[in-house]
Amino acid sequence: MDLPVKRTPGCPFDPPPELADLPPMGRLVFSDGHHGWLATSHDAVRTVLADPRFSTRPNLKHSPVPAGQDRRPAPPGLFAGMDPPEHSRYRRLLTGQFTVRRMRQLEPRIERITADRLDAMAAQGPPVDLVQAYALPVPSLVICELLGVPYTDHGFFQEQTADLVQLGTDSRRSVAELTRYLGELVRRKRADPGDDLISGLTGELTDEELTNVAFLLLVAGHETTANMLGLGVFALLQHPEQRALLDADVDNAVEELLRWLSILHLGAPTRAALEDVEIAGELVRAGETVSMSLPAANRDKEVFDDPAALRLDRPGARRHLAFGHGVHQCLGQQLARIEMRIGYRALFERFPTLRLAVPADEVPTKDDAVVFGVRSLPVAW
Numbered sequence: 001m002d003l004p005v006k007r008t009p010g011c012p013f014d015p016p017p018e019l020a021d022l023p024p025m026g027r028l029v030f031s032d033g034h035h036g037w038l039a040t041s042h043d044a045v046r047t048v049l050a051d052p053r054f055s056t057r058p059n060l061k062h063s064p065v066p067a068g069q070d071r072r073p074a075p076p077g078l079f080a081g082m083d084p085p086e087h088s089r090y091r092r093l094l095t096g097q098f099t100v101r102r103m104r105q106l107e108p109r110i111e112r113i114t115a116d117r118l119d120a121m122a123a124q125g126p127p128v129d130l131v132q133a134y135a136l137p138v139p140s141l142v143i144c145e146l147l148g149v150p151y152t153d154h155g156f157f158q159e160q161t162a163d164l165v166q167l168g169t170d171s172r173r174s175v176a177e178l179t180r181y182l183g184e185l186v187r188r189k190r191a192d193p194g195d196d197l198i199s200g201l202t203g204e205l206t207d208e209e210l211t212n213v214a215f216l217l218l219v220a221g222h223e224t225t226a227n228m229l230g231l232g233v234f235a236l237l238q239h240p241e242q243r244a245l246l247d248a249d250v251d252n253a254v255e256e257l258l259r260w261l262s263i264l265h266l267g268a269p270t271r272a273a274l275e276d277v278e279i280a281g282e283l284v285r286a287g288e289t290v291s292m293s294l295p296a297a298n299r300d301k302e303v304f305d306d307p308a309a310l311r312l313d314r315p316g317a318r319r320h321l322a323f324g325h326g327v328h329q330c331l332g333q334q335l336a337r338i339e340m341r342i343g344y345r346a347l348f349e350r351f352p353t354l355r356l357a358v359p360a361d362e363v364p365t366k367d368d369a370v371v372f373g374v375r376s377l378p379v380a381w
Contacts, residue, residue, distance in 0.1 A: 013235055013261065014308065024280035028291060034062040036289035037282070040296035042303040042321065044280040048290050049325040054271035055083050056328060061272040062289040065370075077205065077212030084327060090213065093204055094331055097146075097197050103334040106142070110342050113141045118350045126380035127357035134347065135230035135377070136222070139339055143221035146335075147214055148189060148196025156181065157218060182218070183211045217332070224263065225336045227366070227373030229343050232257045234363060234374055235310060236344070237356055245312040246344060253312040254340045259320035260310045262295040263372040269294075269324065297321050351381040 024041035039045045048054050055061070058081045059073045074081030079090035096102075121133050137154075144151045160174040186198060186207050193199035198214055205213065235257065236243040246253050270291045273284045284290060298320045299307035311317075323330035330336070348354060356363070357378035364375040 013231075013238075013310075022296065025282040025284075025290075028064065030062045030064050030289065030291075031066045032062055034289060036062060036291065037279075037284055038064075039279065039290055039292045040300075041280060042297045042300035042319075045292045045294070045297040045321055046325050047279055048271055048292060049269070049321070049328070051277065051326075052084070053274050053277050054290065055274050056081060056087075056269070056271055057083060060274075060287075060289075061270050063270065064291045075208070075212055077209035078216055079213070080216055080328065087327065090209075091327070091331070093201060094213070094217075097200070098331050098334065100334050103338055106146075106335070107338055107342070109145065110138075110142055110339060111346070114138055114342050114346045118346060122350070127378050128380075130233060130377040130379045131226075131230045131374060132376070134343075135233070136226045138229065138343055139222040139225040139336075142335070142339060143218060146197055146221070147218060148194050148198045149185065149218065153181070178215055178218070179211060182214045183207065186210045186214065220330075221332055221335070223371055225339050227263050227371050228257070228261065228336070228340055230374045230377050231261055231263060231372065232340065232344060233347065233354075233379075234356075234360075234377055235261065236348075237354065237379075238360060239310050242310050242312045243348065246348060249313065250341050250345050251337075252314070252317055253344070254337055255317040255320065256310065256312050256314050257340070257344075258322040259298045259304070259314075259317050261372075262298045262320075262322055264322070264370070265293070265295045265372050268292070268370060269328075294321055351379075353381045354379055355381065 022040045024044040028038040079087050140154045160178045189199045190202045272289050275286045277284045323333040357380040366373045
């Protein structure tokens with residue numbers, strides 16, 4: 001079967017309808033001709049993500065989309081492409097930087113960043129592009145402060161990371177540019193450390209390792225959250241009855257938006273079987289790659305009642321797999337939750353009459369990117 005990669009035309013919040021008709025584990029021919037699998041049920045996806053018999057090493061996996069093919073071993077520090085025990089070493093070093101307690105200590109600063117961006121929006125006056133004025137700057141400022149990246153350089157890394165998640169483009173130039181920039185930053189931090197994550201790890205990692213760790217955190221730290229902020233606001237503007245529930249339990253509202261939107265939608269993540277493993281009644285042979293559909297898993301009717309509906313007060317919304325599962329579960333998930341909780345609430349408190357400035361079907365979406373979102377979101381109030 002072919003892997004559905006686009007959202008339903010005219011209904012950008014819904015995954016391709018054919019995903020609902022697929023079996024929990026189905027055969028999939030990958031872009032390079034590899035015969036692997038597509039997992040779509042919540043149980044199958046969760047099982048694969050938690051099973052150590054499946055590897056995340058890029059040299060063992062095949063990609064369901066041509067732009068994702070890079071079957072070289074992960075370089076030192078790029079721990080997302082490593083299995084334990086190599087992965088465990090980096091994860092342990094970083095876990096202390098991303099504890100719930102430390103993330104909560106950042107809340108006053110995130111609230112200040114958010115308020116400053118809202119002030120700028122108010123001064124500019126409607127209409128404004130919410131993506132450029134709010135959804136991108138907020139997580140960019142936060143991750144810049146956390147890593148010790150000068151915010152004056154945010155335009156550069158936003159441009160490079162946007163290229164990285166765009167399908168059909170050669171990302172090697174962006175990778176090289178970001179690596180060069182971060183390598184220079186690491187060397188400056190080693191010579192003159194500050195109170196930031198990169199400086200705190202200079203005594204534990206080599207320049208190459210720290211450059212790649214920073215690369216991973218910088219890209220992951222703003223691209224996904226920025227898309228969730230923009231797309232989440234679009235969804236709430238389209239569902240005013242749900243928007244009214246936002247303040248009642250903003251924590252649960254964020255979990256439901258994460259479930260319902262599931263912005264990683266192009267057969268990500270993937271794992272390679274290290275040995276024969278039975279999943280959902282199917283035998284996955286050693287060497288075969290399993291691609292996983294998070295949108296399908298997060299709308300599994302066996303787990304979520306009326307899964308196609310957006311319900312901010314949904315019981316059990318936190319059972320979603322938007323942040324993955326197992327040892328590779330998103331390291332910065334608590335930071336993302338805080339940014340979304342503060343970001344959504346503050347925006348609608350400041351602009352309670354916020355509305356789209358163009359018809360909904362004229363809002364451009366990222367149908368050709370690994371991370372789904374809106375390219376721009378013109379709003380008024």
